[in-house]
Amino acid sequence: MNATSEMQPANLEPQAIAEFLTRHPNFFNDFPTLLAELHIPHPHGTHAVSMSERQLIAMRDKVRMLENKLAELIQFGEENDGISEKLHALTLALVTATLPQDIVAALAIHLRDGFAVPHHVLRAWTLTGEPMPGLGDPVPQSVRDSVAAMAQPVCGALAVPEASDWFGEIAPHLRAFACIPLRPAPAAAPIGLLVLASEEAKRFYPGMGTLYLDRLSQLVGAALVRMQG
Numbered sequence: 001m002n003a004t005s006e007m008q009p010a011n012l013e014p015q016a017i018a019e020f021l022t023r024h025p026n027f028f029n030d031f032p033t034l035l036a037e038l039h040i041p042h043p044h045g046t047h048a049v050s051m052s053e054r055q056l057i058a059m060r061d062k063v064r065m066l067e068n069k070l071a072e073l074i075q076f077g078e079e080n081d082g083i084s085e086k087l088h089a090l091t092l093a094l095v096t097a098t099l100p101q102d103i104v105a106a107l108a109i110h111l112r113d114g115f116a117v118p119h120h121v122l123r124a125w126t127l128t129g130e131p132m133p134g135l136g137d138p139v140p141q142s143v144r145d146s147v148a149a150m151a152q153p154v155c156g157a158l159a160v161p162e163a164s165d166w167f168g169e170i171a172p173h174l175r176a177f178a179c180i181p182l183r184p185a186p187a188a189a190p191i192g193l194l195v196l197a198s199e200e201a202k203r204f205y206p207g208m209g210t211l212y213l214d215r216l217s218q219l220v221g222a223a224l225v226r227m228q229g
Contacts, residue, residue: 083212086114090216094223100124100132103223107194117196119174121166124182124192124224137166139193147190153180153213156206163195176204180213184221191221 021027028034093106104122111117125139143162150159158164159179164171174197181190194217198204 083115086110087212087215087219089114091219094219097223100127100135100224100227103220103227104132104135107220111196117198119167119170119197121163121195121197122192122220123163123166126191126228127224128228143193144190147179147181147193150179150181150190153178153210153217155179155204155208155210155213158195158197160193160195163193166195167197173199175199175201178204178213180217180220182221182224183217184225185218186214188221191224194220 090106090110093110094103097103097106107120107122111120122135123137123139124135125144127136140162143160146160155178156176158174158177163179164174167174176198178196180194180196182192182194183190196204
């Protein structure tokens, strides 16, 4: 096949033309006048523009898209930094806790003021000593089995229906939950359950990230285990 015949597209299908131009990057060097003569529709209007101008518009659109993506990543990073700072403050409070009620108080303050979680309940079934109302209330074996079956925190609908009664009068108004099995280590058996709740239906939802909830699980679990000592 000679050079002239090779320069001819096999057919006029758009995909074939695109492949032809990809295989022949010097095509417009051989026919430079085409760049000035070809006019194509403006992507954001009704008038026609030259191919070079169209390429410039495409590059500007790509830059704008990358800028938006960068801004989104920066926003996520700033949000994660904020969460890390709040979790660090809660960690310090749990480290200095000397009694189970100190854990309860630290969670109440930091979940409400730091994480804007309006409601939560905490149950632990491995604590020894004098039972503490709420924290040490009896938990049915069926609930313990349900919690043990959770590989990670479960968000959305209440995964442990029996926990609804733990919220008291506010229970009928709650719409979103995060059930967090309390494990002092990733592979350890759960020693309790922390349930976060909100009246806002989208506050906790299926598929949301659970990285920080997992860390909260281990922090509270480790603090409770320390109380057993």
